[in-house]
Amino acid sequence: MIEAGSRRREIDDVASELFHANGYAATSVRDIARALDIQGASLYAHVASKEDVLFSIVDRAAAAFERGADAATGETQSADPVERLAALVEAHVDVVTSDPQRASVFRPRRFRDVITDGIAVGAFRASDTNLAATFILTALNGIATWYRPDGRLTADRVADHYVDLALRSLSEDHR
Amino acid sequence: MIEAGSRRREIDDVASELFHANGYAATSVRDIARALDIQGASLYAHVASKEDVLFSIVDRAAAAFERGADAATGETQSADPVERLAALVEAHVDVVTSDPQRASVFRPRRFRDVITDGIAVGAFRASDTNLAATFILTALNGIATWYRPDGRLTADRVADHYVDLALRSLSEDHR
DNA sequence: CCTACCGATCGGTAGG
């Protein structure tokens, strides 16, 4: 067997792009097939259903995010909250820009934990930890709505700026 | 004539809710009609097309936002950028929480202008004005995805916290 | 606002 399952990956990749660009409902099975230069019905040789494709994509995105967050927090395990939050933001931007899926794939707990830790050691200030985490996360997830790989900013540049903005939104003072 | 055009408003209201909840493509003309207890085809006595309904909704949301922003900037016309941005954030939270439409209805220019002014007078700092405006705006638009009128936070409280977070994300220093 | 209907397209199956 040569590259077992690689066709299935291609289907997921293509479908992910189309779902993101046009939405799940507005993307037909035939749209996906056309992008792969096969007939619509031929897709069913590889997938059970259209929903099956969506689940597979979401699973993959969630796993990628978890890996990114694990790596980010692992790399800077005992570092201060400032660096940990920066790592989390970078990981999130990376996932969102490289696999621009539904923004609903976010894990608020990690952000909340870092912010809580940062407040405890006096590195951050926030009058509502949950809201602060949500503020930052929705801004990050919003990247998926406007980011274009061929745009004026690279994902790395976006990450740099967003790390800065996020950190300052939690800074001690704004005067 | 009694309440001329009120049926059309009902259609817009119902469609707005359905589009927001399920997306435009996933909402059928018959879904809209069912919510009004009429036949699908009967909708066409009031509207020209499904797209026509969408345009009408977006127009209305945009107008509401413009009014909110105008009122906000008008109230504090000659004030410093800090207060103007605060007013803009408050207006945006108000619109987003009271008319939770598509988040795509945003006017980045106003935010960009205020940030530019703030930088000019030394009230704000941002290494990329456009990105800073986007960061704040996407966080604001994200409110529509989680805000519930019966939730733990009132729209006013959300506005207060978001004003604070936004201002600090543009603050002079984060150390 | 209704009934009755149109052509097009949908997700999916049969059989090869």
Place this chain on the structure above:
DNA sequence: CCTACCGATCGGTAGG
């Protein structure tokens, strides 16, 4: 992976 097809549903029209 193909051709050929299915029932269901889509947005929209005709005529009242």
